[in-house]
Amino acid sequence: MAFGLSFRAGVVSLLLLAALLLVWQGATSGFGGSSSSLPAGMDPEYAKLMGLTATSGKSAVPSPVEIGAQLVTLLSDPFYDKGPNDKGLGIQLGYSLGRVLLGYAFAVLLAIPLGFLIGMSPLMSRALDPFIQVLKPISPLAWMPLALYTIKDSNTSAIFVIFICSVWPMLINTAFGVAGVRKEWLNVARTLEVGPLKRAFTIILPAAAPTILTGMRISIGIAWLVIVAAEMLVGGTGIGYFVWNEWNNLSITNVIIAILVIGVTGMALDQILAAVARLVTFPE
Amino acid sequence: MTTPAPGARYVSIEGINRRYAAPGGRTTTVFSDLWFSMNKGDFACIIGHSGCGKTTVLNILAGLDKPDGGAAIMDGRAIEGPSLDRAVIFQSHALLPWRTVLGNVSYAVSSRHRDWSREKVRAHALRFIELVGLKGAEHKRPSELSGGMKQRVGIARALSIEPKMMLMDEPFSALDALTRGTLQDEVRRICLETGQTVFMITHDVDEAIYLADRIVLMTNGPEAVVAEIVDNPLPRDRRRLDIHKQPDFYAVRNHLIDFLVERSKTFKSALPRGYDHRHPPVIRPTADRISPPGGDARAA
Ligand SMILES: Nc1ncnc2c1ncn2[C@@H]1O[C@H](COP(=O)(O)OP(=O)(O)OP(=O)(O)O)[C@@H](O)[C@H]1O
Numbered sequence: 001m002a003f004g005l006s007f008r009a010g011v012v013s014l015l016l017l018a019a020l021l022l023v024w025q026g027a028t029s030g031f032g033g034s035s036s037s038l039p040a041g042m043d044p045e046y047a048k049l050m051g052l053t054a055t056s057g058k059s060a061v062p063s064p065v066e067i068g069a070q071l072v073t074l075l076s077d078p079f080y081d082k083g084p085n086d087k088g089l090g091i092q093l094g095y096s097l098g099r100v101l102l103g104y105a106f107a108v109l110l111a112i113p114l115g116f117l118i119g120m121s122p123l124m125s126r127a128l129d130p131f132i133q134v135l136k137p138i139s140p141l142a143w144m145p146l147a148l149y150t151i152k153d154s155n156t157s158a159i160f161v162i163f164i165c166s167v168w169p170m171l172i173n174t175a176f177g178v179a180g181v182r183k184e185w186l187n188v189a190r191t192l193e194v195g196p197l198k199r200a201f202t203i204i205l206p207a208a209a210p211t212i213l214t215g216m217r218i219s220i221g222i223a224w225l226v227i228v229a230a231e232m233l234v235g236g237t238g239i240g241y242f243v244w245n246e247w248n249n250l251s252i253t254n255v256i257i258a259i260l261v262i263g264v265t266g267m268a269l270d271q272i273l274a275a276v277a278r279l280v281t282f283p284e
Numbered sequence: 285m286t287t288p289a290p291g292a293r294y295v296s297i298e299g300i301n302r303r304y305a306a307p308g309g310r311t312t313t314v315f316s317d318l319w320f321s322m323n324k325g326d327f328a329c330i331i332g333h334s335g336c337g338k339t340t341v342l343n344i345l346a347g348l349d350k351p352d353g354g355a356a357i358m359d360g361r362a363i364e365g366p367s368l369d370r371a372v373i374f375q376s377h378a379l380l381p382w383r384t385v386l387g388n389v390s391y392a393v394s395s396r397h398r399d400w401s402r403e404k405v406r407a408h409a410l411r412f413i414e415l416v417g418l419k420g421a422e423h424k425r426p427s428e429l430s431g432g433m434k435q436r437v438g439i440a441r442a443l444s445i446e447p448k449m450m451l452m453d454e455p456f457s458a459l460d461a462l463t464r465g466t467l468q469d470e471v472r473r474i475c476l477e478t479g480q481t482v483f484m485i486t487h488d489v490d491e492a493i494y495l496a497d498r499i500v501l502m503t504n505g506p507e508a509v510v511a512e513i514v515d516n517p518l519p520r521d522r523r524r525l526d527i528h529k530q531p532d533f534y535a536v537r538n539h540l541i542d543f544l545v546e547r548s549k550t551f552k553s554a555l556p557r558g559y560d561h562r563h564p565p566v567i568r569p570t571a572d573r574i575s576p577p578g579g580d581a582r583a584a
Pocket residue numbers: 304305314332333334335336337338339340341505
């Protein structure tokens with residue numbers, strides 16, 4: 001083959017994207033007519049009655065071209081701030097990312113040491129298991145009223161919700177990875193009289209790191225899913241709030257742009273953790 | 285070499301037994317009331333069929349496993365846990381896959397000499413990597429090494445901490461004949477030079493004859509016993525290439541093979557008269573006779 005697999009896959013991806021955009025454009029730009037002319041055979045009186053969208057034969061859903069134009073506008077000034085209901089896309093995204101990273105960082109600080117404890121101590125593993133089993137399946141948003149009631153601050157509550165949803169996959173994976181460290185590697189450390197702390201950092205951590213990173217990757221994905229919903233609930237700032245606000249403004253274009261931005265950001269977060277995971281993965 | 289008084293041995297295993305829980309609430313006894321001892325500088329090989337408990341004995345000597353009864357003693361002190369005095373070469377290499385060859389050996393060196401500088405640790409590790417013939421591969425990771433190279437890293441790691449005793453679990457079994465030969469030479473030379481006390485598990489009769497001063501024969505499990513201890517009659521300055529020309533070579537070899545093929549199965553059911561767990565018979569097979577004659581009970 002002249003071209004590698006990834007090259008060919010890329011070409012197919014681009015073709016699919018182009019096809020999708022074409023169909024979308026075709027479906028939204030009316031029945032063949034330009035936006036100014038009436039659809040063939042439509043009575044002008046009827047058109048007047050029905051309002052502009054119907055008359056022009058144009059869908060309420062914006063076309064890719066319109067979205068592209070709006071995207072350029074939004075991205076050309078992403079950080080403006082004109083009051084609570086009119087902030088740039090970059091600012092809103094920044095709020096969301098800030099909350100996610102803060103909640104996630106707290107989750108890392110708790111989940112990894114606790115996961116080590118659970119993984120190393122069969123007693124703690126069994127003792128904490130019922131708590132984890134009950135707490136894990138609770139939808140993070142179910143915590144929201146309780147968080148708002150106790151913390152009282154909506155921003156902190158959102159961070160708490162992120163914390164609580166990202167803790168479980170990390171905790172469970174860390175415990176699993178730590179408990180599964182090969183006995184022979186631990187025996188190497190034992191025969192070399194390596195102390196418990198050094199053993200944790202030089203044997204258990206590198207051995208469990210790929211599993212821990214898998215948990216961290218799942219967590220960041222969940223956190224990014226949850227932040228949009230959480231911000232829709234608490235309002236004020238953030239990309240989730242932006243989506244909701246634009247929906248109230250009936251600006252479908254902005255809603256679609258926000259969806260795209262959420263998707264791309266989520267992918268970026270995932271790829272960052274995937275890159276870290278590649279760094280700590282070792283071939284056997 | 286004169287035999288010191290009993291109790292003055294450097295390493296001794298005194299009546300150890302080891303049991304595992306078996307399905308059905310019962311227990312299987314891997315071995316019980318196992319005794320033998322080694323002098324300082326001894327090279328002992330233990331031979332026995334798969335599953336008889338050789339690795340278990342080695343782990344108890346290493347302090348990685350505890351006997352259910354009896355004790356293992358080294359240098360006058362009971363072995364309570366692992367120690368830097370006893371280096372282990374594991375049956376499965378047990379290299380840390382996220383570290384390079386140099387990283388693996390340095391890890392051991394820096395554990396031994398906690399006050400050494402990074403440079404000193406590195407230089408020391410490199411010396412032992414070179415010793416096992418891995419110069420040039422020091423920045424490779426274990427996954428990029430062949431089985432023989434991995435095993436050599438394990439040997440370098442064990443040697444680099446300059447222990448009082450080496451415990452080797454089939455260190456050469458995964459190697460091709462040529463590599464095995466050179467490594468046997470190396471290990472034998474290093475151990476002789478440094479007066480290392482070595483306890484080695486092997487399945488290879490020729491390897492045992494070449495390397496060991498004493499060969500411990502273990503019967504089949506479960507409830508394995510030390511059938512006898514073979515005192516190697518070959519001169520200490522033997523060479524691998526012409527070892528088969530030694531007059532006693534075939535006497536020892538036949539004795540060992542005979543044990544592995546025949547007697548390892550039947551020994552327990554018909555213990556020779558006067559067999560004492562504490563003092564398994566010591567046999568010295570030579571070209572003209574097998575002495576002391578006590579070991580010949582099977583001939584009856
Ligand atoms: N964790 C365990 N649980 C139950 N039985 C065990 C366990 N570890 C070892 N055994 C049993 O103990 C016996 C001795 O095992 P060991 O590994 O010492 O054998 P070995 O002589 O080293 O064999 P090989 O030559 O194959 O390495 C075996 O029969 C094995 O089934």
